[in-house]
Amino acid sequence: MPEFIEMKKIDKGRASTVGTVVKVEHLKKFFAVRKGIFSREVHFVHAVDDVSFEIKRGGVLALVGESGCGKTTTGKTLVRLYEPTGGKIEFLNKDISKLRTNADRMWFHRKSQIIFQDPYESLNPRMTIFDIVVEPMSVQGIGNIKEREEAVADILQRVGIAPPETFMWRYPHELSGGQRQRVAIARALILKPEFVVADEPTSMLDVSIRTQVMKLMLDLINEMDMSFLYITHDLSVARYMADHIAVLYLGKIVEMGEIEEVLQHPLHPYTQALISAVPVPDPEFQREMPKIKGGVSKPIDPPDRCRFYERCPYAMEVCKGTCPPLIDVGNDHKVACYLYNKNG
Amino acid sequence: MSALLSIEGLKMYYDTQKGSVKAVDGVSFQLKKGESLGLVGESGCGKTSVAMSIMRLLAENARIISGHIYFDGKDLLTLSEKEMNKVRWKGISMIFQAAMNSLNPVYRVGDQIIEAIITHEPEVTFEQARERVKALYELVGLDPGRMDHYPHEYSGGMKQRAIIAMSLACNPQLIIADEPTTALDVIVQDMILREMARIQKKLNMSMIYISHDIAVIAEVAEKIAIMYAGKIVEFSDSKTIFKQPRHPYTIGLMSSFPSIRGSKKPLVTIPGEPPNLLNPPKGCRFAPRCPFATNVCLEKEPPYKEIDKEHFIACWHPQGVKRGAEDKDA
Numbered sequence: 001m002p003e004f005i006e007m008k009k010i011d012k013g014r015a016s017t018v019g020t021v022v023k024v025e026h027l028k029k030f031f032a033v034r035k036g037i038f039s040r041e042v043h044f045v046h047a048v049d050d051v052s053f054e055i056k057r058g059g060v061l062a063l064v065g066e067s068g069c070g071k072t073t074t075g076k077t078l079v080r081l082y083e084p085t086g087g088k089i090e091f092l093n094k095d096i097s098k099l100r101t102n103a104d105r106m107w108f109h110r111k112s113q114i115i116f117q118d119p120y121e122s123l124n125p126r127m128t129i130f131d132i133v134v135e136p137m138s139v140q141g142i143g144n145i146k147e148r149e150e151a152v153a154d155i156l157q158r159v160g161i162a163p164p165e166t167f168m169w170r171y172p173h174e175l176s177g178g179q180r181q182r183v184a185i186a187r188a189l190i191l192k193p194e195f196v197v198a199d200e201p202t203s204m205l206d207v208s209i210r211t212q213v214m215k216l217m218l219d220l221i222n223e224m225d226m227s228f229l230y231i232t233h234d235l236s237v238a239r240y241m242a243d244h245i246a247v248l249y250l251g252k253i254v255e256m257g258e259i260e261e262v263l264q265h266p267l268h269p270y271t272q273a274l275i276s277a278v279p280v281p282d283p284e285f286q287r288e289m290p291k292i293k294g295g296v297s298k299p300i301d302p303p304d305r306c307r308f309y310e311r312c313p314y315a316m317e318v319c320k321g322t323c324p325p326l327i328d329v330g331n332d333h334k335v336a337c338y339l340y341n342k343n344g
Numbered sequence: 345m346s347a348l349l350s351i352e353g354l355k356m357y358y359d360t361q362k363g364s365v366k367a368v369d370g371v372s373f374q375l376k377k378g379e380s381l382g383l384v385g386e387s388g389c390g391k392t393s394v395a396m397s398i399m400r401l402l403a404e405n406a407r408i409i410s411g412h413i414y415f416d417g418k419d420l421l422t423l424s425e426k427e428m429n430k431v432r433w434k435g436i437s438m439i440f441q442a443a444m445n446s447l448n449p450v451y452r453v454g455d456q457i458i459e460a461i462i463t464h465e466p467e468v469t470f471e472q473a474r475e476r477v478k479a480l481y482e483l484v485g486l487d488p489g490r491m492d493h494y495p496h497e498y499s500g501g502m503k504q505r506a507i508i509a510m511s512l513a514c515n516p517q518l519i520i521a522d523e524p525t526t527a528l529d530v531i532v533q534d535m536i537l538r539e540m541a542r543i544q545k546k547l548n549m550s551m552i553y554i555s556h557d558i559a560v561i562a563e564v565a566e567k568i569a570i571m572y573a574g575k576i577v578e579f580s581d582s583k584t585i586f587k588q589p590r591h592p593y594t595i596g597l598m599s600s601f602p603s604i605r606g607s608k609k610p611l612v613t614i615p616g617e618p619p620n621l622l623n624p625p626k627g628c629r630f631a632p633r634c635p636f637a638t639n640v641c642l643e644k645e646p647p648y649k650e651i652d653k654e655h656f657i658a659c660w661h662p663q664g665v666k667r668g669a670e671d672k673d674a
Contacts (some may be wrong), residue, residue, distance in 0.1 A: 066529040119404035153663060176617055208614040211600040215613050234529065236559075236602035240611060265606055277534035281601050283582040289538075290531055290586075293475035295499045 001090055019236035021092060021195050021227040022055040022078065029070075035301065046299040047073040048088070049251035052326070053194070055244075060221060062242035062259065063297040064235055065272075070251040071231045075197040078229060079114045084333070091195065098137050110140055113188040117200040123172040129161070130168040133187045140191065153187045159216060179210035179238035192224060199231045214240060236276050239263060244333065247271050250307040251297040251327060257333035267335040271309050314339055347374035347414075349398070349518060349551050354411035356390075356397050356457075362409075365621045369392040369574035371411075372648065373656075375567070377517070380544060380551040382565030382582065384558055384597075386618060390574040391554045392441065395520045400428050400439050406570040411572045416517070433464045437516040441523045444503035447495040453503075454491025459511045464514050480509040483546075485539055501532035508540060525560060537563055556600055562586060570594045573619050573629040576648065580655040590651065590662040592634045628660065 029048040035041045048070045055061045063071050076082045078089060089096050091108060099105045112134075116122040123132055133152045137143055143151060155165035159182040172180055181201060186198055198217065202210040218241065221228055227317060228240045236247055239259060246256040247270065253266040266272045272294040280287060291313040299307070306312070306319040320340045326336040345425065356368040368390045375381050379670040383391045396402055398413055398418060413420040415435060420428065440446070449455060454477050461473040468476075474491075484505045495503060511519050524540065526634040541564050544551050555561050561568060561582070568579045568585040571594065578591040589595045599612040616633040619625055624633055632643040641660050648658040 001396070066531065110600050140348045142363065165443040178617060207558075207597060208386060208600055209617065211611050211613040212615075214611070234602075235530075236604045239604050239608065240602050254368045260608070271529060275604060277561045279534070279557070280605050281562050281586065281598070281603055282605075283586050285605065287534075287563075290534055290645075292531055295501060296529070 005147055009262065011257055015048040019056050019288060020054050020090075021057050021059075022229070023069060023095060024054070024078070024087070025052050025090070026087040027051045027074070027077065027084055027089060029073050029082055030085045031069075033063065042301050046251045046302055048077065048084075049302075051251070051253055052087075053246055053253065053256060055227045055229060056196075056245055057227055058221070058225050059244065060242040062230045062232060062238035062245045064232055064238050064245060066233060066274075068250075068296060068298070071233075072199055072250055074248070074279050075114065075199050075229055075231050076342070078117050078195075079112050080108070081114070090243075106140060106222075110136075110191050112195045113191070113198065114195040115181075115184050115201045115207075116189045119177060119184050120175040120204070123180055125172050128169050129156070129175070129183055132172070132183060133190055134178045136187065136191050142191070151190060152186075153244035155190045156183075158191075158220070159183075159186045160212075161186065176209075176212060178213060178240050181213055185220075189220060189224070189226075193226065195227045195229075197229045197231070200233065202233070203285075205233065210237075210251065217241065225266070247274065250296070250302065252307055252323070252336065253334075254308065254337070255333075255335045256326065261331055261333055265333075266284050267329065267333070267340060268308075268312055268337050269312050269339070346376075346610040348377045348379075348416060350390040350412075350414040351394075351398070352412045352414070354394070354397060354413065355409035356402070357407050358395055358403065359405045359407060360622070361620050363429065366624060367395060367406075367576050367621060369589075369621075369624070370578055370648070371571075371574075373576060375518070375550055375571055377550055378460070378548045379539075380553065380565045382561030382568045383482065383552060383554045383571060384556070384561050384568060385571035386556055388618060388621070389571045390621075391571055392522055394571075395438065395522055395552065396552055399432060399436065401438075410509055412440045412660060429464075432593055433460065433514040433516060435516060436518045437514065437522065439507055439511050439519065439521040442527060443501060443507045444527070447506070449495050449502060451494075452492050453495055453506050455508070457513055459512055461513045470546065477509070480512055483512070483543060484509045485535075488576070495664050499532075500528055501535060504528060504536050505539065508536075508543070514549075516549070518552070519544075520552045520554070523556070524553070526555070526566050528559075530558065540564065557605070558597060570597065573624055574621055575629060575658060576656070577630065577659065578655075578657045580615075580652075584652075584655055590655070590657050590664070591659045592661075592663055593630045593631075595663060628658075636663065 027048055029049060030044040030046055033043050033045055035043060059122060063074060067073050077084050096108055100107055118126050130152055136149050137148050153164040154168060161167045202213050205213060230257060232238050240248060242259050245259045245262050246253050249270050255262060255271045266275050273290040276288050277290040293311045304322050306324055309315050309319050324336045324338050326334045327341050328334050329340055352372050354368055354371045357364040357366050371394055385391050385651050397408060408421060427450040457477045458473040460477060463467055477491060478488040486505050525536050553561060553565055565582050568582045569576045572593050578594045589598055596612060596614040600614060602611060614633055617630055628641045628646050646658045646660045648656055650656050652661060
């Protein structure tokens with residue numbers, strides 16, 4: 001497919017000047033909830049509240065946290081499925097909220113894609129596999145029919161849906177869960193994007209199928225030199241998929257850094273609790289009790305203090321003040337906690 | 345000590361328009377009093393169907409073809425529906441998958457448990473039942489003051505605790521927990537698993553945990569049965585299953601599971617997908633995906649036999665990998 005090579009060439013030129021693909025600065029996304037008589041009171045859910053991070057070319061950042069912490073909202077905002085409330089998202093040095101022309105927007109959506117969690121819901125049951133996978137090409141107006149068919153066959157083969165000629169004309173209900181997720185991956189990758197948000201892409205899959213899909217994604221990331229935001233609640237999966245990790249708690253990043261460093265030397269009390277709660281596939285291993293109190297609250301109009309204050313075993317007076325900033329403690333390891341920033 | 349629950353050659357098929365789906369196809373195992381068993385396998389391998397057969401809560405198109413389920417000396421499959429009703433809740437109770445979402449939203453949680461007690465033990469008065477629920481709330485770590493609250497006022501973890509309290513309401517000897525923590529976040533999951541293990545020890549109950557997550561099973565079960573395509577392929581105590589698995593599927597499952605502890609070992613992928621149980625392969629059901637398969641595996645079904653003390657396996661070519669020893673060398 002000559003078209004791809006050419007596209008890749010142009011953008012390589014544009015991108016080679018930077019090592020960073022995605023740069024997020026002070027990203028905020030609030031949702032309004034109405035309460036009271038006649039819905040007069042307006043409250044805001046601070047789903048994502050002042051989040052900053054970078055993803056390098058070819059890098060995979062794992063975004064982990066419990067349900068409701070804002071992982072998916074961050075991912076959807078990054079590909080402009082949500083409009084951010086505040087902050088800046090730079091994609092290949094361009095501010096994506098300032099993409100005014102149609103061509104710019106087309107460029108952005110060609111270069112960034114998303115893979116959703118549930119392959120039973122993300123594929124239209126009335127479209128054939130070919131129609132599903134080819135859709136991004138048709139929207140972007142790339143290639144003629146023959147080229148599109150070749151591209152689809154190519155990517156299906158690559159994600160392990162083989163032989164493509166027989167699968168292309170089937171419908172999603174004829175495929176297993178693992179095959180559907182492969183189709184979803186093929187759809188996301190057919191335009192050879194530079195950045196992909198993968199929202200829990202393996203959490204609906206069975207163990208033996210999950211490893212296959214994880215391996216496939218890792219191979220493709222290396223081969224196609226893509227950057228990934230890998231959203232997951234499973235720290236052990238994150239360990240295998242990502243090189244960096246950001247731990248999210250109620251809309252804020254509490255800890256971030258190189259993944260082995262964070263998993264082996266967690267600093268934030270929440271990260272420590274999260275890691276000690278992960279079950280270990282070894283009956284002789286004695287885990288320590290996670291040091292954590294209570295349950296997750298909802299970030300509706302949260303007061304300006306550490307979000308983890310109520311549950312933290314080490315909570316101090318200073319934590320009730322303002323929210324602790326994310327500070328670098330060396331080794332590119334960042335943590336937002338007054339335990340490491342006492343004069344904060 | 346004789347077994348509390350003994351299943352012998354259980355076969356349960358679902359009749360569909362395309363033929364019968366052999367969901368449970370010759371399953372045998374025993375469970376002693378006070379023991380916990382983990383039933384592990386991927387979706388569609390028949391784990392839940394085994395549980396539903398024990399409870400005799402089968403779908404309309406499900407048929408038990410053959411086998412026996414002895415509980416406390418009685419064959420549950422020969423009991424009348426009325427007799428079976430006495431076994432449910434009082435003998436065996438079950439925590440269903442996603443049960444916490446099936447609490448009735450318009451009744452108080454405590455009342456729902458009281459209703460269960462009074463239905464199954466009509467001689468108990470309302471006041472007695474209420475006292476019992478209070479004690480159960482304390483046992484599972486819930487504030488008894490929350491008895492009069494509605495399900496929407498509970499968090500996910502609290503609902504799951506209430507469901508556990510409900511399953512304990514009629515003092516059963518055996519509890520079957522089907523994916524009891526699957527919908528929960530990891531910290532809540534940890535609390536619930538610890539609570540269940542503690543209660544099980546305290547009351548000396550038997551437990552069957554059903555899960556796809558071997559890490560969860562490793563935490564709570566003393567015995568483990570690995571199921572694949574309607575059959576148990578390996579059964580032993582959990583230490584043996586994790587340290588010296590013999591069946592290729594068990595070995596594959598263990599080495600395809602990521603862990604956040606220890607060195608970052610490469611994950612092994614098992615090629616292919618589980619077979620369609622309408623038309624399972626003729627020989628060993630794992631043979632098409634098995635790296636060690638030979639002609640005999642494709643032709644003849646391997647017998648389920650004891651290869652070591654209380655270590656059962658169905659495989660023509662048991663592997664001898666000692667995972668613990670291998671780790672030390674590496």
